[in-house]
Amino acid sequence: MVFMKPEIIPAILVQLREDLFDRIRKVKPYVDTVQIDIMDGMFVPNNTIGVKHLRGLPEGVKYELHWMVLNPERWIEKVHGDYLHIVHVETIDSLDDVQKIVKKNGGRLGIAINPGTQFEKVLPYLKKVDYVLVMTVNPGFSGQKYIKGMEERVREIRKKFKDIDIEVDGGLDKKTAYSAAAAGANKIVAASSIFKAFSIGKAVKELQESAEKGCKTWAKKSSG
Ligand code: DX5
Secondary structure: OOOOOOEEEEEEOOOOHHHHHHHHHHHOOOOOEEEEEEEEOOOOOOEOOOHHHHOOOOOOOEEEEEEEOOOHHHHHOOOOOOOEEEEEHHHOOOHHHHHHHHHHOOOEEEEEEOOOOOHHHOHHHHHOOOEEEEEOOOOOOOOOOOOHHHHHHHHHHHHHOOOOEEEEEOOOOHHHHHHHHHHOOOEEEEOHHHHOOOOHHHHHHHHHHHHHHHHHHHHHHHOO
8 A cells, every 4th residue: 555645734722813823823834734623612512713713814724624513514604715624423414415515615525523423423424525534532622632442443444445534633642643644544633742842843843754654654564
């Protein structure tokens, strides 16, 4: 199997627009993509910035919107532009309905699954989207501990879907980024290990190196 170059994606979990812009400014020199967490205090026990704060985001970087909200289609229909919208399998009845709204608004769709959700629930969707987020913490807060058991899901998905983008999110640092990539993940989302670092640039670079080592391990293992 070919080595997939992994991508490090900083996660921004904030309540204020100025913090959102400040964090985007800090990471923009080092990454291509930023993930913005949006939480409604119902699907997850925390609140963050809302749709109105997403206006006029800085150019020069791509955005993933991680919708940790009930009825994500009601939020997404207010957001136009080339975003990757990641919705939770636990919050949707019909992927087609969400897909229609995302497409109409010029975005792309990804699907996420929480650690406590039965893994089989996400599989039917993976034929319809090319991006899956395997949560490695129970969502709501940054700084939580990585749940290593979720790597089994990453391995399973990578076995079934060679070309899908598999993202992991929650507790990712140099050590766990290697481990997740060695299981088959190619998108590594991190908040604390980037924003709490003394040097953001150095933190991103070290995560990238670890993830690349992990991807090489995966490629070696999967080529038999
Ligand atoms: C779930 C959020 C994660 C979180 C990651 O709580 O979706 O993106 O902010 O934070 P770290 O990387 O600190 O675990």
